[in-house]
Amino acid sequence: xxxxxxxRKHYRVHKRPPGLLAAAKSVLRxxxxxxxxxxxxxxxxxxxxxxxxxxxxxxxxxxxxxxxAGLLHPTAGEVRVDGHEPRRREASYLRKIxxxxxxxxxxxxxxxPAETFELNRAIYDxxxxxxxxxxxxxxxxxxxGDLVHRPTRQLSLGERMKCELAAALVHRPRVLFLDEPxxxxxxxxxxxxxxxxxxxxxxxxxxxxxxxxxMDDVAALCPRVVVIDVGRLSYDGPLDELVVRLRPEKRVxxxxxxxVSPSELEPFGTVVSSEPLAAVLQVPLASLNPVVAxxxxxxxxxxxxxxxxxxxEVMSELFARSRAARAAEGEAAAxxxxxxx
Amino acid sequence: xxxxxxxxxxVPTLLRIGFSEAVAYRAELLVWILSSTMPLIMxxxxxxxxxxxxxxxxxxxxxxxxxxxxxxxxQVTGAWVSWEMNxxxxxxTIAARLxxxxxxxxxxxxxxxxxxxxxxxxxxxxxxxxxxxxxxRVLPHDPRxxxxxxxxxxxxxxxxxxxxxxxxxxxxxxxxxxxxxxxYLVLFFVLSGYLFPMELLPATFREIADWLxxxxxxxxxxxxxxxxVAPREAAVLIARQWGFVAVLFxxxxxxxRGGLRRFAAYGG
Numbered sequence: 001x002x003x004x005x006x007x008r009k010h011y012r013v014h015k016r017p018p019g020l021l022a023a024a025k026s027v028l029r030x031x032x033x034x035x036x037x038x039x040x041x042x043x044x045x046x047x048x049x050x051x052x053x054x055x056x057x058x059x060x061x062x063x064x065x066x067x068x069a070g071l072l073h074p075t076a077g078e079v080r081v082d083g084h085e086p087r088r089r090e091a092s093y094l095r096k097i098x099x100x101x102x103x104x105x106x107x108x109x110x111x112x113p114a115e116t117f118e119l120n121r122a123i124y125d126x127x128x129x130x131x132x133x134x135x136x137x138x139x140x141x142x143x144x145g146d147l148v149h150r151p152t153r154q155l156s157l158g159e160r161m162k163c164e165l166a167a168a169l170v171h172r173p174r175v176l177f178l179d180e181p182x183x184x185x186x187x188x189x190x191x192x193x194x195x196x197x198x199x200x201x202x203x204x205x206x207x208x209x210x211x212x213x214x215m216d217d218v219a220a221l222c223p224r225v226v227v228i229d230v231g232r233l234s235y236d237g238p239l240d241e242l243v244v245r246l247r248p249e250k251r252v253x254x255x256x257x258x259x260v261s262p263s264e265l266e267p268f269g270t271v272v273s274s275e276p277l278a279a280v281l282q283v284p285l286a287s288l289n290p291v292v293a294x295x296x297x298x299x300x301x302x303x304x305x306x307x308x309x310x311x312x313e314v315m316s317e318l319f320a321r322s323r324a325a326r327a328a329e330g331e332a333a334a335x336x337x338x339x340x341x
Numbered sequence: 342x343x344x345x346x347x348x349x350x351x352v353p354t355l356l357r358i359g360f361s362e363a364v365a366y367r368a369e370l371l372v373w374i375l376s377s378t379m380p381l382i383m384x385x386x387x388x389x390x391x392x393x394x395x396x397x398x399x400x401x402x403x404x405x406x407x408x409x410x411x412x413x414x415x416q417v418t419g420a421w422v423s424w425e426m427n428x429x430x431x432x433x434t435i436a437a438r439l440x441x442x443x444x445x446x447x448x449x450x451x452x453x454x455x456x457x458x459x460x461x462x463x464x465x466x467x468x469x470x471x472x473x474x475x476x477x478r479v480l481p482h483d484p485r486x487x488x489x490x491x492x493x494x495x496x497x498x499x500x501x502x503x504x505x506x507x508x509x510x511x512x513x514x515x516x517x518x519x520x521x522x523x524x525y526l527v528l529f530f531v532l533s534g535y536l537f538p539m540e541l542l543p544a545t546f547r548e549i550a551d552w553l554x555x556x557x558x559x560x561x562x563x564x565x566x567x568x569x570v571a572p573r574e575a576a577v578l579i580a581r582q583w584g585f586v587a588v589l590f591x592x593x594x595x596x597x598r599g600g601l602r603r604f605a606a607y608g609g
Contacts, residue, residue: 071436073605087605091344091442099440106437108358110365115358122354123443125347151365 001175001207002045002068007077009038009063009231037063039231040077047174050201050208052222052239056319060231061211062101065177068209069099081175095124098173102183105164107152113163114148117170124171131170138166141196158189165196176200178210182217194220215311227318234322239311246317247309250288252281254295255303268295282309348443352451355443359455374463377415383536384408397541403567406479407538409471410563415535416464417457417494418558420501422449423522426509430604431516439601446506446597453502479567486565489575493562496582500558503589510593513600528553534560540569554589557582 015033016026038060045051055061066072067079070086070093079086084093107116121131138144142162147155155163161181168176178197182190198221201208212218218225218239225242227235235242252269254260259276268291269283283291288306295301308314364370387404390396399407426449429435438445472480481487504525511518530536532546533555539547550556561578564570570578 066436069440071439071605073602089439091347094440094442097440099436101436104432104434104436106440108362111358111361115361119354119358120441122351123441125350 001047001049001082002043002209003078003080004044004064004068005042005078007038007041007064007067007079008036008075009060009067009072010075011035011037036231038067038074038228041228041231041233042077043226043233043236045207045209047207048201048205049224050198050222051210052218052225053209053211053228054218054225054315055211055228055234057213058230059228061228062179064228065099065179065209065211069097069177070094071099095171096173097175097177098168098171099177099179100164100168100181102161102180105152105160107160107164107167109153110151112149112151113144113155113167116152116163116167117148120167120170126171134170134172135166138169141199142166142192158185158192161185161189161193162196165193169200172204173206174204175207176209178208178212180212181210182212182214190214190216191220197221215315219311227315229319229322230326232322232326234318242318243308243311243314244285246314246321248285249282249309250285251307251309252283252288252292252295253305253307254279254281254299254301257300257302260299264299344442348447351443352447355448355451356455359452360458362452363456363459370459374416374460377419378412379535380408380411380415383411387537397538399538399541402475403479406471406475406567407563409467409474410566411535411559412467413464413471414494414497414559414562414566416460416467418498418501418562419456419460420453420498420505422453422502423505423509424519425449425452426506427512427519430509430512430600435604446593449506449509450502454498481565481568483572485572486568486575489572489579490562490565493557493565493575493579493582496579496586497558497562499586500554500582500589503586503593504554504558507589507593507596510596510600513596513603529555529558532556533558534563538569539564551581554585557585 011034012032013035014026015031016022041060041064053061053064063072067074068081068086070089073087081093082096084090084096086093086097107113108119117131117135120126121128126134139148142165144162144166147159147163148166152160152163165181176197181197182193185193194217197208197210200206208221210217210221222239224237225235225239226233227242249270251272255278256276260274260279262271262274262279265271265274265279265281269281269287272280272282274280281291292304292306295304384405387396387399387408388401391399391401391404395403426435429438435445438448441448481490505522508518508522508525511521532550532553539550539556539560542550550560557578561570561575561582564578565575
């Protein structure tokens with residue numbers, strides 16, 4: 001469904017030091033820097049997949065989504081979505097996709113969301129019967145109720161996001177690009193939006209590519225992740241494998257009936273945190289069974305849970321490793337010619 | 342062909358929703374309409390000047406007819422899309438328009454046209470007053486001139502919209518693009534017939550104004566409505582007006598395409 005090969009997107013950015021003199025000089029002579037927002041990214045996504053597109057701020061995620069949606073032209077590389085070249089922005093392509101961003105909206109600000117739905121129905125030429133059925137379905141999934149008849153400007157952020165998603169799906173896009181869809185929402189609304197996205201994907205078979213800084217979004221929605229950092233691919237594969245590869249240790253959370261000191265916990269693994277009545281241990285996967293058995297036998301355990309390391313930690317580790325690798329590459333490139341001369 | 346048919350089918354909904362947006366803020370709309378009452382101020386000024394003796398061929402009644410017609414034409418042909426585009430390009434919200442399978446120029450045009458009915462609510466009573474004061478003396482009696490007026494009004498709207506759209510496109514190129522609209526408006530005020538009839542300009546300036554688009558945006562439809570031009574002259578001027586519409590359309594499309602490439606190259 002989506003094929004990206006060696007995608008590059010470079011920007012020329014005007015560079016100006018602070019100060020009046022620099023401002024005056026910049027009128028006569030401009031200096032530019034090239035920013036490599038995306039620098040040789042390749043991946044493929046099959047129809048119906050839900051993929052998390054991850055990376056730190058400035059990694060190139062949103063730029064890639066905008067290229068895929070046809071808003072930006074790639075500097076180099078090849079991009080195909082369902083047989084279309086997005087940069088051409090053909091009407092037949094735009095009818096198949098939608099980009100929803102958590103920070104920018106398409107809803108008409110002064111009118112109720114129902115008017116935006118109606119506008120999209122007309123623009124996407126959705127037959128009335130199909131439109132009514134889709135709205136009923138979206139109403140049921142998102143619990144829109146009376147929201148759609150109140151002016152958008154009077155809705156809360158979460159209510160707007162629900163309506164934003166509904167407006168984006170009036171034409172039943174086959175590919176959905178979501179850029180931080182839960183940003184700024186409270187926990188309940190985040191869960192509702194995640195649940196909706198998963199169910200929409202399961203019902204319609206739409207392909208979903210999602211960027212988010214919220215690892216709960218990713219864990220709940222994306223069996224596969226594509227990770228980029230400084231415009232380059234760091235990882236592409238199942239989320240579970242990424243976690244196991246970077247953090248093969250398990251987190252064992254223990255709750256006790258009486259106070260337990262850290263020294264009593266040390267024989268069982270690395271103590272991540274310790275309180276009198278609770279502790280978190282990090283335990284290598286290979287020794288998990290004996291550790292759990294030993295803890296249950298020798299400590300006053302009231303409750304015990306075993307989990308993977310938090311996804312935030314896994315991602316931080318991945319970004320740190322890819323930066324270290326890049327720094328080493330840079331050093332090698334810098335010292336290479338000297339060594340040769 | 343199907344895509345074109347789908348776009349045509351969408352236009353009534355675009356107009357209806359554009360109208361709903363136009364009337365969403367009643368107070369804002371009223372202030373905005375009042376802000377375009379300059380012809381009424383000019384009417385008071387020029388009728389005072391012509392109290393003792395006509396100015397050129399313009400007596401008090403002629404000025405009254407001229408400026409009330411100017412007010413009506415201005416209400417019907419107003420376009421503000423440059424400010425909206427400037428805002429949307431700078432905020433990046435223009436992306437929502439670019440994602441839809443509807444050319445943004447068509448969508449902006451529909452939004453501009455959709456506000457006309459609300460403006461007519463103000464313009465029509467003014468037309469009634471004009472008719473009562475002048476007794477319809479200056480109105481054309483030849484049906485062909487009424488047809489000419491309709492065509493010139495459409496052309497005037499085309500010039501106003503395309504100029505505003507073209508300036509709006511400049512937001513893709515530089516940040517202070519809206520200043521260009523300020524410059525356009527200065528020239529418009531002086532050379533369109535908005536502040537005084539073009540006949541009152543010195544001959545050299547009139548000749549220059551004939552080859553600029555501004556007078557075709559206000560002066561021409563007003564002159565036809567007030568029977569200031571003969572049918573043959575009106576036909577020539579309308580042909581020239583639509584020539585400007587064609588040129589401005591070409592410029593607007595070129596600026597849009599170039600701007601979009603720039604936007605796509607640098608991001609938004």
